Amino acid sequence: MKLSQRLSHLQAMVDGPYQHIWDCCCDHGLLGAALLRQEAATNVHFVDIIPGIMQSLQGKLERFFPPAAGASRWQVHCIDVAKLPLADYPSETPQLVIIAGVGGELTGELVSAIQQRADTLGQEIEFLLCPVHHTYQLRERLDTLGLRYFDERLISENKRCYELLHVARHGKQPITAIGDSLWSQAPIETQVAYLRRLLKHYHQVIRGSKQEQKPLLERAISDYQAQLDLLSA
Structure with missing residues (x-):
């Protein structure tokens, strides 16, 4: 195959x-x-x-x-x-x-x-x-x-x-x-779509997360958003 x-x-x-x-x-x-x-x-x-x-x-x-x-x-x-x-x-x-x-x-x-x-x-x-x-x-x-x-x-x-x-x-x-x-590496359209999907996922997850999980999820959202802003600039 x-x-x-x-x-x-x-x-x-x-x-x-x-x-x-x-x-x-x-x-x-x-x-x-x-x-x-x-x-x-x-x-x-x-x-x-x-x-x-x-x-x-x-x-x-x-x-x-x-x-x-x-x-x-x-x-x-x-x-x-x-x-x-x-x-x-x-x-x-x-x-x-x-x-x-x-x-x-x-x-x-x-x-x-x-x-x-x-x-x-x-x-x-x-x-x-x-x-x-x-x-x-x-x-x-x-x-x-x-x-x-x-x-x-x-x-x-x-x-x-x-x-x-x-x-x-x-x-x-x-x-x-x-x-x-x-x-x-990947085309910028692919990168942007990937980052948006990640951000949507982490925003959904953080709403139902335990308090001890929130710092990592908040870091993920901040880091991915910063990269998306950089690509969109």
């Missing part, structure tokens, strides 16, 4: 080769399969917690990527993404963990759990992330974890915008709450 624009952009951001790539919340495994064809890693791991999806994916991988000379370049793991078996796959070079298609809050929880496990093992991890919403909260959490970014992109697909982030402890630039380089 042809990759969606979002998955194609994620594939283009993989600047391996890596020894291990973990395609998490992989659903039908399209991105991981593309990375296998690209030979972006020695081993590609497909990870999801839904047994039916993973059983189907196992069969497709056996058909299209049969093991050569008794060795497989891929593994299927039906487990909680927060519990990646990094200890079973040691590497002297950074491993890449891809988390796409889930919300920013869950993405942050998964990144935190995986980074903690990697720190315990002395393993370097890079993350390639594409949350479906709540990127402001996610970015603040990534910064708190001491991560920095190599690359960040804003893309539009089916009238929705997505932020793509490639981050790690050894990244090049500090992660900011709304992104720095995002706003020089």
